[in-house]
Amino acid sequence: MQLKTSSTYVLLLLLLLYLSNTNTELIGLKKQFKLFVKNVASTFHENWRRHYLSEHPHTRNRFKLTQNGSHYNSSDFIYPMILTVGSCLVHRNLKVARARFNSSITYVDILNMNYDELPVDWAYENRATAQVACRQVLQSIRQKLLFNRDLVEKISKKIHNAWIKRNAHRTAKELLSPYENLPEVEKDKDRRAFVIACRLFNELHLYHYFKTTPIHLNDISFE
Incomplete structure (x- = not known):
């Protein structure tokens, strides 16, 4: 009886080890993907x-509407410019603009932004x-x-x-x-x-x- 219990215990440990290794491998693959x-x-x-x-x-920028421009500091929009999207105030980084008469409308220059x-x-x-x-x-x-x-x-x-x-x-x-x-x-x-x-x-x-x-x-x- 004791031998059978010990064998069952060993099998359970092996199963847990296998599942643990499998889970670790899956996490690793997800990370790599x-x-x-x-x-x-x-x-x-x-x-x-x-x-x-x-x-x-001859194109220098390509401003596109974004729905995620609220985090930019309003005080950083300092350059009034006429862009292809209309009259705007442009951010000091020259890559973001807001509609001059509607600050809720934000554009980003996807041509001059890297992915990050x-x-x-x-x-x-x-x-x-x-x-x-x-x-x-x-x-x-x-x-x-x-x-x-x-x-x-x-x-x-x-x-x-x-x-x-x-x-x-x-x-x-x-x-x-x-x-x-x-x-x-x-x-x-x-x-x-x-x-x-x-x-x-x-x-x-x-x-x-x-x-x-x-x-x-x-x-x-x-x-």
């Missing part, structure tokens, strides 16, 4: 800035795109798919469809078109999100954590 998403979101934003400036060499400077709503958009791209990278690896142009197009379509779901209420109708009908310049944004995720998966050595091998992109470059 979060790091993966943040790096892709940041790189994706910087990539967008670079491409936008190359396509619009973006307000919550604009950072969320980059992060949401990155999450889709990162999940698709991991799913494609698990399914042992070939990372070629066909896969890039397939995943880019998914990234675009997810973007439509998030932005259907606030974007131009032409951008709500099916992926196949988008102009190439818009398709490239979705393609770059996936390719960036693939590249960073390798550069961050995430294949070690997810117990797989590096991704081999076959003659693909949209960055």
Whole structure:
């Protein structure tokens, strides 16, 4: 009887140890995925800035409405300027503006902000795109798919469809078109999100954590 009790106790200890190790591993994987998403979101934003400036060499800023501008100190809005969004008072950092006659309306210059400077709503958009791209990278690896142009197009379509779901209420109708009908310049944004995720998966050595091998992109470059 005592031997049976001891055996049961040992089995319980082994089970608890297994569950503890499994839980620790899951926490570690979640942490690595979060790091993966943040790096892709940041790189994706910087990539967008670079491409936008190359396509619009005379553009100096791109102010966009934000719902998360209340934390800026009102006394720091000191420069009266006429911007593309109207008459504003511009923050001393030159990256934030408020409507001159309605201080509840705040704009941010997403072109001159790095990812960590973006307000919550604009950072969320980059992060949401990155999450889709990162999940698709991991799913494609698990399914042992070939990372070629066909896969890039397939995943880019998914990234675009997810973007439509998030932005259907606030974007131009032409951008709500099916992926196949988008102009190439818009398709490239979705393609770059996936390719960036693939590249960073390798550069961050995430294949070690997810117990797989590096991704081999076959003659693909949209960055």
